[in-house]
Amino acid sequence: MLAGQIAFYVLAAAAIGSGIGVIAFRNAVYSALSLIVNLFCLALFFLMLNAIFLATVQVLVYAGAIMVLFLFVVTMLSPENDESLPTPDRLGLWQRGAAVGLGIILAGAIGYIVVGQAALHPDAVATGAQDLASQISRNGNTEAFGQALFHGFLFPFEVTSVILVAAIVGAVVLGRRTSSREGE
Amino acid sequence: MPMPMPPNAFLLVSAILFTIGVVGVLSRRNPLVIFMSIELMLNAVNLSFMTFSSALHSVDGWIFVFLVLTVAAAEVVIGLAIIVSIFRSRQEIDVDDLNSMKG
Structure with missing residues (x-):
């Protein structure tokens, strides 16, 4: 339960921070990128509320389709000068470091799941099919x-x-x- | 899995996000950013729909979220098409200068 609360606070901070970023950045491309972060946070909120299907739809439709359309139009029409956008030459060292670090974390998490059989949560093993069915009928999922x-x-x-x-x-x-x- | 927090916490996040969206619509002059703020407000409302749906153990809120997603997609397509056509004819899209239809 405590882990859920910590996840909620982190998500809420990320959602509100990226929401402020949408309206605070001068460059519209940055606004669009922080809106993508915000939509991902919302999808994680949906997961937290047991709506797995809608979280998936949120990522696919919003962060996938709608935001790609937004970015196309923003980069096509952006009247601001493009000097404020970092080119690959001007990427800071911390950005490269953060990208490598996040990549290592992602690879580690995927490897942990694939190799270590971590996909089977202890609760999932303990409850079994009977309790899962009652949980589905109570909470609802894609079928409901x-x-x-x-x-x-x-x-x-x-x-x-x-x-x-x-x-x-x-x-x-x-x-x-x-x-x-x-x-x- | 029960809700990790009381529904009020989710509703508070939803209200803050909606307020940020309103501030963005009222304060920015780039119509693309205004559209993004509208998306922000739609998503805040979606979050509160989901919260109520989860708190009341009902699926009805999910349907509303689904329909809001569809309408938002249609709205973005039309809105961006309008913005692009305005940009084609005027070469600038500052909302303060788009006053030719002022009554």
Whole structure:
């Protein structure tokens, strides 16, 4: 329980700090990058609240798709000068050191899981299938989410498809080059 | 796994993030940063949806988060397309200078 509390405080500090970074950085690229950090923190909050599916969707859709779109547009339109962005030559020594350190930590964690069978948490071994089923029925997981989405909330789910089609059509119309209209 | 903290702690983080987003929308003039602040507010609301859903042992909040994700994706696509087309026609995107539709 204590570990969960420490994780919460670290996550809350990271989320609020990166949120302030979004509105405080002068360069829009830095804002976008700290928004990505913020979205990852939110995904970890979702994990903490037992929503594994939505945490995955948060990382895939938000940090993956939406933020890539944001970064494309930011780098395309950024009216600021690009001298404030560090080029590879001007990367500080601490940045290289931090990158190497984080890489070593990641490799160590993956190796620990793969080699040391750490994926099996002691609680998972102790409880067994019976308790897992009751936990699923109590807390809900991807299956419960799917049941609710396709039984209770089928109509909103279908309306979502209309929204997405409208967004696609609108983006195509707005993104069309005006010169192609002159060629018609 | 029970919640490691009381729901109020999650709601407090959500409220702080929402406030940061409001401050960003009101204080920045780059429309891209304004859009990012809107995303920040949407995510803060998502966090409070998840908190209530977890505290009340209900899945309904997850559905709302899912729908908010979809609407946010559509909104970002359209908003960025509008910003790009404005930039194409005016070569600058400062919101204070975009006053040609002022009533």
